[in-house]
Amino acid sequence: MPKIEEAVPKYLQIAHHIRDQILRGDLRPGDEVPSERQLAADWNVSRPTAARSLQALSHQGLVEKRQGSGTYVRGLDVNRRARELYGRARQTGKIYSPGEYAVITSAGWLEAPDHVAEALNLRRGSRAAHRRRVTNNQSGPITLSTSWFAPDVGERAPRLLDPERIQEGTLMYVETLTGRQGSYAEDRMCARLATDEEAAVLRLTERSAVLIVHHVVYDMQDHPLEFAEATYPPNRWAFEQGYPLT
CATH class of the missing domain: 1.10.10.10 (Winged helix-like DNA-binding domain superfamily/Winged helix DNA-binding domain)
Incomplete structure (x- = not known):
């Protein structure tokens, strides 16, 4: 209750x-x-x-x-952020709502970009496990995102390196395989013009603005567990928590 x-x-x-x-x-x-x-x-x-x-x-x-x-x-065009996806996965065991699905376009080991290495507390040039996906609904692609994990996580959770979908979501899968529980997350957001690749994947016109979210999940010991970078198309709402002013 x-x-x-x-x-x-x-x-x-x-x-x-x-x-x-x-x-x-x-x-x-x-x-x-x-x-x-x-x-x-x-x-x-x-x-x-x-x-x-x-x-x-x-x-x-x-x-x-x-x-x-x-x-x-009401009928809504919503950018579903990680917070809502995790909440759904924990309640239903499925990360996407009916009508939404993800296509994994790349998975495996890559050298972590500098900003990813910094977020995961890795040395520059370290390899990291990544999963790149395009999330779709009936109207087409709605999100382009890449999740990154430190080498020890990738070795203990081998399905991260496989392009097959993980139905319960990557975080719940990683928690189960590693025993590390996600405790809290931090999001940093900004708007910029889409790159040529982002515009092509999300079917945007040239010079479209997009919302970029850098998302870090921390475990119970305050160590970074996942870094994700997501690109959202324009003209879709991203909701924040309301709060009283008194």
Whole structure:
């Protein structure tokens, strides 16, 4: 049963919980979200608090209320970030939502670029295990990303070097094979013009802007476990956590 935390307003906690379900793909466009009555019972809050949570989701453009019917998830073009992918993998054992799939375009050992070596605490020129993928949905390619792992991880988790898909996701697979649990992650984001390769893979016009995310997962001992670099096309939302200003 969900728990209420006093540090964040109750209605925002409920809204964030439903928003995360939408971003993970647990709730798909057209799905009905719980009613005010159901939310009030599940979260042990008043009906006005439950109603305010649905209103917050509506203001964010995530849901729409249909008169006499209920509240439903809107059709969204969303850049699904690692946080949402990991959450889905841990809950369902599958990293992608229905209609999404990845094609592994490259896997194996490569010399780690300097920024990758720095993120993984490797010496310059060290080799690292990599997996490069293009994530697609019914409209075509939506993300280009490469995951990198230190040599000891690549040796203990050999499927990282195989271009076959890992259904549960690379992080959960690595955790199982190495015994190292992901504890927290840090994301750094910037926008820039797409390279020729990125534009070709993501089917973008020349000089398109893209969102670049550098993502580092740390284990329970604060050691880097995975570095990933993802390229997202324009005109798709990337959602951040909401927060109170008081």
